[in-house]
Amino acid sequence: MITLHYNPGNASLFPHILLRELGVPFELAFVDRDKDAQSSAAYLALNPHGKIPVLVDGDLVLFETMAIGLHLADAYPAAGLAPPPGDPLRPLYYRWMAQITNTLQSEFRAWFYPHEFTTDPAGVDAVQAAVGDRVMGAFERLDAQLGDGPWLLGETLSAADFYLLMMTRWGRTLPRPARDLPHVGAHARRLLARPAVAEALRVEGLPEPWI
Ligand SMILES: N[C@@H](CCC(=O)N[C@@H](CS)C(=O)NCC(=O)O)C(=O)O
CATH class of the missing domain: 1.20.1050.10 (Glutathione S-transferase Yfyf (Class Pi); Chain A, domain 2)
Structure with a gap:
């Protein structure tokens, strides 16, 4: 199961939308910024920069919003949200x-x-x-x-x-x-x-x- 670490309206919103558009099963894990949860040892183990979002999919732990977006769109090609390699687009x-x-x-x-x-x-x-x-x-x-x-x-x-x-x-x-x-x-x-x-x-x- 894919887990997206998010905070409402933060940079996690783009991968969140994408997961729904792709129709992929996933769960959201709330990062409580009021409690500085992004600086906790557990979160820094996922993203040493302490930034939201992080996507976890089995052994894959991915941070950087653009990288998450590129990865998800490529991983689920049936949705057609990334022109394939070789396509002029x-x-x-x-x-x-x-x-x-x-x-x-x-x-x-x-x-x-x-x-x-x-x-x-x-x-x-x-x-x-x-x-x-x-x-x-x-x-x-x-x-x-x-x-x-x-x-x-x-x-x-x-x-x-x-x-x-x-x-x-x-x-x-x-x-x-x-x-x-x-x-x-x-x-x-x-x-x-x-x-x-x-x-x-x-x-x-x-x-x-x-x-
Ligand atoms: N380059 C990073 C930047 C992410 C970023 O700055 N996220 C903000 C939320 S939109 C954050 O985690 N802020 C909390 C903090 O800086 O402590 C990415 O694209 O993932």
Whole structure:
């Protein structure tokens, strides 16, 4: 049985959605951040970085959100959520996964935890303002790339779309919310209409509006 270590709305949301979309049996293990459970010895044995998510599947213990997403989509090919190797879309799929992890997810770290990015307490607000501009710029460029889609790979839905949805959700906290971008907003709404996506958000107890 697959176990996903999660906390509601955290980076675990993408693999959670993916597991439901793939129709794979799994269980959720709640990581209680209020009790700093991600820093416990038991959790650090799974992920020495103390970060959420971790996926455990038998002997496989996998951390890093993008790696979990790539692995799951490949491990259950019947769902067609990863273009197979050799498909002309495969390199573009890699690019989207890398673009989302590098230019959105990692930047969001500085948006949500700006104090980690300066030794000067008086500089925290400036760090957050600068990274907010960077993330909004990344979303604007992505919006132009996405266009009418309907998906990141055009007519082909892939795991990358669900990864982007999580970013769009996080982007609701930006001064200019990501959902207000025409293509990014429409993309998120298309995904939220899917039963597996809505179920994941509901099970995590996330209040609406979701983006
Ligand atoms: N690069 C990691 C980052 C994961 C990450 O930063 N997770 C956050 C939640 S969204 C976390 O665990 N925060 C708790 C902490 O930093 O103590 C990944 O993609 O898995």
